[in-house]
Amino acid sequence: MVAFSDMRRSGTALSRRGVLAGAAGLAMAGRARAQGKTTLRFWTSQGAPPQMAAWKAIFGRFEQANPQSSVAIELYSDDDIWTKLSAAFAAKNVPDLISYVQAYTVATLADNDLLEPFDDVINAVGAENFYPTMRDVYKFKGHYIAATFNNQTSSNLWYRTDLLTAAGLKPPTTWDELVVAAKATTKGDIYGNTLPFGRTSMTSTMMVNFVHQAGGLIVNPDGSVGFNSPATVAALEFLSEVFPYAPPGATNYSWGDVLNSFVTGRAAMAPYTGRPIAMVAAQNPKILDSISVVGYPYMKDGRQAFDCAFNSLFIPKGAAHVAAAKQLAIALFQKDNNIQFLNTAPGHNLPSLKTIGDDPALFDNSLMQKFRPQVELMIRNTAAARNLVQETDKSPYDLKAGDIFNSGVLAETVQDVVVNKMSPKQAAAKGADKIASLLKA
Amino acid sequence: MARGMRRDQLTGLLLVAPTLLFFAVLILYPLGQSLVLSLHRTSTLTLQSRFVGLDNFRVLLADPEFTQAFINTVIWTAGAVVLQLVCGIGMALLLHGSLVGRSLARGIVLFPYLLPTAVAVLVWRWLFNDLYGYLNYALLAAGLITHPLAWLSHMPDAMISVILVGAWKFFPFVVIAVLARLQSIPDALYEAARVDGASRFAQFRDITLPQLAGVLSIVVLLRAIWDFKEFDLIYLMTGGGPANGTETLPILVYREAFQMLKFGRGAAVSVAMLLFMLLFFLVYFRVNRHLEATGR
Numbered sequence: 001m002v003a004f005s006d007m008r009r010s011g012t013a014l015s016r017r018g019v020l021a022g023a024a025g026l027a028m029a030g031r032a033r034a035q036g037k038t039t040l041r042f043w044t045s046q047g048a049p050p051q052m053a054a055w056k057a058i059f060g061r062f063e064q065a066n067p068q069s070s071v072a073i074e075l076y077s078d079d080d081i082w083t084k085l086s087a088a089f090a091a092k093n094v095p096d097l098i099s100y101v102q103a104y105t106v107a108t109l110a111d112n113d114l115l116e117p118f119d120d121v122i123n124a125v126g127a128e129n130f131y132p133t134m135r136d137v138y139k140f141k142g143h144y145i146a147a148t149f150n151n152q153t154s155s156n157l158w159y160r161t162d163l164l165t166a167a168g169l170k171p172p173t174t175w176d177e178l179v180v181a182a183k184a185t186t187k188g189d190i191y192g193n194t195l196p197f198g199r200t201s202m203t204s205t206m207m208v209n210f211v212h213q214a215g216g217l218i219v220n221p222d223g224s225v226g227f228n229s230p231a232t233v234a235a236l237e238f239l240s241e242v243f244p245y246a247p248p249g250a251t252n253y254s255w256g257d258v259l260n261s262f263v264t265g266r267a268a269m270a271p272y273t274g275r276p277i278a279m280v281a282a283q284n285p286k287i288l289d290s291i292s293v294v295g296y297p298y299m300k301d302g303r304q305a306f307d308c309a310f311n312s313l314f315i316p317k318g319a320a321h322v323a324a325a326k327q328l329a330i331a332l333f334q335k336d337n338n339i340q341f342l343n344t345a346p347g348h349n350l351p352s353l354k355t356i357g358d359d360p361a362l363f364d365n366s367l368m369q370k371f372r373p374q375v376e377l378m379i380r381n382t383a384a385a386r387n388l389v390q391e392t393d394k395s396p397y398d399l400k401a402g403d404i405f406n407s408g409v410l411a412e413t414v415q416d417v418v419v420n421k422m423s424p425k426q427a428a429a430k431g432a433d434k435i436a437s438l439l440k441a
Numbered sequence: 442m443a444r445g446m447r448r449d450q451l452t453g454l455l456l457v458a459p460t461l462l463f464f465a466v467l468i469l470y471p472l473g474q475s476l477v478l479s480l481h482r483t484s485t486l487t488l489q490s491r492f493v494g495l496d497n498f499r500v501l502l503a504d505p506e507f508t509q510a511f512i513n514t515v516i517w518t519a520g521a522v523v524l525q526l527v528c529g530i531g532m533a534l535l536l537h538g539s540l541v542g543r544s545l546a547r548g549i550v551l552f553p554y555l556l557p558t559a560v561a562v563l564v565w566r567w568l569f570n571d572l573y574g575y576l577n578y579a580l581l582a583a584g585l586i587t588h589p590l591a592w593l594s595h596m597p598d599a600m601i602s603v604i605l606v607g608a609w610k611f612f613p614f615v616v617i618a619v620l621a622r623l624q625s626i627p628d629a630l631y632e633a634a635r636v637d638g639a640s641r642f643a644q645f646r647d648i649t650l651p652q653l654a655g656v657l658s659i660v661v662l663l664r665a666i667w668d669f670k671e672f673d674l675i676y677l678m679t680g681g682g683p684a685n686g687t688e689t690l691p692i693l694v695y696r697e698a699f700q701m702l703k704f705g706r707g708a709a710v711s712v713a714m715l716l717f718m719l720l721f722f723l724v725y726f727r728v729n730r731h732l733e734a735t736g737r
Contacts, residue, residue, distance in 0.1 A: 082699045086485045108702070111486050198594075199682045248591035249571030251683045252599075266572050406700045415684040419595075 038069045038321050040328055041095035043084075047075040050344040058337045062328060069324050078201075081105060082406075085316075089114065094316040096325035099149055099332075103137055103310040103389045106146050108402030116315040118144040121326050125333040125353070131383040134352040137310050137390055140397050146314035148352040149332065150342055153275035153382045154202065155296040157210050162290040163190070163268045171294045175213075175238045178269070178297045182245035185268035192245035194267040197418050200254035203411035205307055206271060208388050210235035212305035217274055218404065218435065221394040225439065227413075228432030236417045236424035243418045251419050260297035271296055274347030277371050293374045295381050306355040335359065343368070347375045350382045357383075372383035380430050400439050407436045475715070478708035485702040497709035506685060507693065507710070511717075514689040517604060517675065518668045524608035525664055526657070529615020534649075536616065537623045549619070554613035562677040565606045569593050593679050596686040604680050608711055610674060611667075615660055622656040623649070655732050660724045666718060690714050 044055065052073070059071040074095060078082045081101060088094045109115050122144040127135060134148035156176070159171055167184040169177075182192030196202040211218060215232025243250070247261055263268035263279045265287055270276075280288050298304050313332065315325045331337060333353065339361050342349040346367045351357045357379050363372055386392070388401040404410070413431035416422040422430070479497055483490035484703075503506045536547050553561065568575050569592040577589040592602045626649065634644045672691035675681070681688030681696075690710055698707030 082485070084701065086699070086702070089486055090488055108486070112484065114486065199680065199684065201638065247571050248589050249594045251594040252679065261572060264572070403701070406702075408696075408700070412684070415682070419684045419686075 001270045004193055011089040022093055023405070026118045027091055036068065038080065040069055040071045040097065040324055040325050041074055042071050042328070043074050043076055043095045043098040045076055045078055045081070045100045046344075047073075048344075049137075051341070053324065054341045054344045057235070058332065058340060061337070062331045065331075066324075066327065071328065078236070089316070089318070092318055093123065094318045095415075096319045096321050097313065097315055097328055099313050101314070103312065104402040106312050106314060106406040107389050107397070107399055108406075109314075109316070110140050110145050110397075111399035111402070114317045116319060116322055118146050118314060118326075118329075121313075121329045121333075122147055123223045124326075129353050129355055131352060131354060131357075133383065133386060133390075134310060137387070138312065138314075146312040147329065147333075147401055148310045149313040150311050150338075150349045151308050151352050151382045151385070152275075152311075152348055152350050153306045153308040153378065154205060154271050154273050155308070155380060155384045155385065156271060156273070156293045156378055157269055157271045157296045158262055158272055158276050158291060158293050160265075160287065160290050161292050162287075171292070172269075173294070174297050174300045175242075176300055179238075179242050179245075182269065182417070184244055185426065186245045189266065190227070191247045191261065191267045191393045192269065193242055193262040194246055194250060194253070194258050194270040195239070195242065195254075196253040196258050196269075197239070197243065197246065197250045197414055198252040198254055198257075199408050199411045199415055200252075201405070201411075202254045202258060204405055204408065205309075207235065207410040209305055209307040212303070212307070212386070212391065214238075214302045215299070217391050217395075218388055218410070219391065219395070219398055219400075219439070221392060223396070223439070225432050225436045227435050228428050231299075231302075233424045234302075236413065236427055237433055238299070240417050240424065253293070253414065267304050274350065274371075274375060275345065277347040277367055278345060282369055286348075288370075293377065304384075306381045307387050308382050308385035310387065310389075335361070347371055350375075350379050403438045403441070404435055405439055407434065409438070451488045454582075472715075475708050475711050478705055479712045481705045483704040483708075485698055485704040488704070490705065493705070497706050498713070500706070501709055501713065501717060506688070507573065507713075509685055510688050510690050510693045510710075513600070513685075513687060514669060514691075516600060517607070517671070517687070517689055518665055520600070520604035520672075521607040521611070521668045522664050523660060524604060524614040525615050526661065528608060528612040529660075530619055530653070530657075532612065533616045533619035534645075535622055544693060550616055551609050551613045556610070558610065558673045561606070561610055562674060564595070565602075568664075582585060594683050596683060599679050599683055599687050603675055606678060607668065607671065607674055611664065614664065618656050618660045619653060622653055655735075658728045658732070662721060662728065666721045666725075668715065669718060669721070690717075 023052065042055075042059075044051075046055075046193075053071055059073070061136075063070055082105075084107075096146075106115070118138070122130070122135065127149070130148065134151055135144075137148065138144050150210040157172070159181075163185045164171060164181060167181070169181050169184060172178040172181045178193065186192035196206060208218060211227070211232050214231035214234040216229045217226035220226040247266065249257070253261075258270050259272055259275055259279060261267040262272065263276055263283055265284055274293075276291060276293075280291055295304060295306065313329050315322055315329070319325055332341070335356065338351065338353065338356050339359065342351060342356070342362065343365050346365050351362065356362060363375070365371055368375060388405055389398050390396075391398070398404075409431050412428045412434075416427040416430065417424055478490075480492060480494060481490040482493045482496070495710075519641070532550055536543060536550065540546060571577065571589050571591045571594065574589070574592070575671075576592065577586070580586045581589065590598070593599045601672055630648050634648060639647065640666045648675055671689070672695065675687055675689055676692055679687045690713070693709045694710045694714070697703050697710060
């Protein structure tokens with residue numbers, strides 16, 4: 001090994017050979033220092049300053065408790081997750097632990113046998129401590145393949161208490177009441193009700209829930225397509241009816257647009273997770289005392305239903321340090337770590353563990369205290385939520401859920417009705433045909 | 442003598458070898474790989490594949506989404522190129538004439554071309570925003586509209602908006618090329634025309650345009666090829682929506698390969714695009730040869 005001290009100077013300048021030898025020496029010295037220490041590569045989509053600060057604090061504690069390990073954070077965005085995952089698997093260079101990927105994506109990975117078993121983590125954290133749907137959504141062929149790290153549902157209706165009161169209305173509980181409230185609150189530059197009508201993931205997410213709320217299913221428990229049903233037609237008719245009270249650009253709306261329209265006060269009602277709490281407090285505090293939330297209204301004679309993401313934590317097959325990654329995953333569920341991360345987005349990140357949901361420390365935050373009843377309601381809704389991966393108790397684990405969701409067919413069906421003015425019956429039949437071809441493929 | 446010739450040939454081959462190697466690695470291999478992939482059913486995730494012959498192409502040709510994407514691509518390309526030409530030639534003529542602050546203006550006009558697409562799209566999306574966009578604000582303030590317009594959410598407005606932004610982003614390329622040519626047209630031609638009493642329009646029609654013909658044909662071909670495969674600007678502006686109103690072939694490639702994880706199907710769309718672009722290349726070669734022959 002050559003160190004800098006061995007490098008000879010030729011005149012006033014370093015010789016080329018000396019510089020090269022020095023660089024090689026530095027590289028080898030660095031390698032020697034790194035020997036015996038494991039660097040865990042952790043992927044997350046949560047890279048905003050509050051989240052990064054929390055990750056760093058949590059991983060700092062982990063590194064102190066596990067001096068042989070260090071954690072390197074690598075960010076991805078929801079839009080490029082497939083591109084990054086595909087490249088990582090192709091290069092056989094996958095990270096050790098991946099967080100925040102939705103259940104649909106995990107289903108596709110499971111379908112391709114690209115996940116390490118996760119039973120050790122679930123058992124170490126305590127299987128009984130998870131809310132059952134959040135635990136079982138990742139049970140596949142008798143094994144856990146991932147864990148719900150935290151969760152949120154967008155099947156809530158955020159509303160302006162002042163605007164509804166002025167219209168003499170109570171928060172809507174059914175679709176019919178929602179249409180009435182939307183019409184009554186559409187005044188001046190305020191739109192009564194925002195919904196996503198774009199060819200986006202939020203539209204697909206909401207459509208799954210609307211079909212469930214009307215008593216239908218996308219895929220039946222026997223594996224046949226359930227989409228071409230009176231429930232889907234009813235959902236599409238409702239969307240068609242409420243569409244005129246949405247902002248004009250709603251046919252391109254996704255998560256950010258829906259949230260902004262409500263936070264800025266331009267929409268009287270909007271579906272969302274608990275994100276508006278922190279956003280309104282930061283960006284439009286004058287309406288902070290005039291917002292509240294209920295479970296999203298459902299079809300009269302239908303059923304209450306909630307859809308959520310089940311933000312996952314899993315180890316991809318081929319990870320270099322599986323045992324250490326499991327230790328890191330377990331650490332992320334420890335009370336202090338878990339609550340610290342949840343409260344980076346108060347009310348938005350909701351717990352997957354019952355003990356955390358019941359812990360007063362979760363509400364040790366001024367916004368969480370102010371909106372405690374609303375947050376507790378959202379925790380209950382989230383705990384009762386499902387999604388396309390497992391639509392009912394009787395449904396098997398749907399490995400094609402990712403294909404259906406990513407194909408955009410659900411959002412396309414909505415767009416067929418509101419943009420292309422197709423009849424709901426025709427649109428439901430067309431969507432069902434496409435889903436059938438996806439299931440067949 | 443023969444030995445010397447062989448040595449010369451060998452030297453020539455050695456000199457050409459690096460170019461050939463780069464050509465093979467950077468162009469032939471990816472091209473061949475795309476062709477091979479298009480004949481397979483391949484998962485983007487696992488890269489496991491099965492030979493399916495022309496199945497991917499058969500499915501594409503029967504898919505109305507592919508037809509719609511092709512039509513959208515043609516509309517976008519034609520609209521964007523025509524608008525770039527009109528704006529580019531107009532601006533080049535303006536900058537060629539005597540103008541206060543001409544040097545500064547020549548620099549500023551390049552600005553859209555230098556701006557990263559993601560930044561440009563952010564700015565335009567903000568301007569087009571249905572609730573807070575400046576365009577709606579200005580139109581409302583002027584009393585021209587009573588409700589905000591959804592520029593990117595209805596057809597054909599979305600396609601028109603995307604074409605406008607595309608033209609704004611890329612017209613400086615036309616300006617640069619045309620301005621360079623304008624500066625090399627001999628003044629004597631215009632002087633002779635003026636002596637003969639030609640009007641300014643006649644000078645433009647009979648001198649400027651014919652002199653620009655060579656550079657314009659190259660510009661049109663290059664911009665048509667580049668716009669035909671434009672992805673980021675359209676994807677970031679509309680994501681291909683509303684419905685699939687602005688979904689072009691490159692967006693379809695992305696959807697098939699990275700959202701549906703069907704690499705083979707994505708490669709088949711790429712190969713179809715390549716075939717369409719081959720037409721552009723053929724025209725390009727013909728025009729280029731003609732220009733070389735006529736010395737323009």
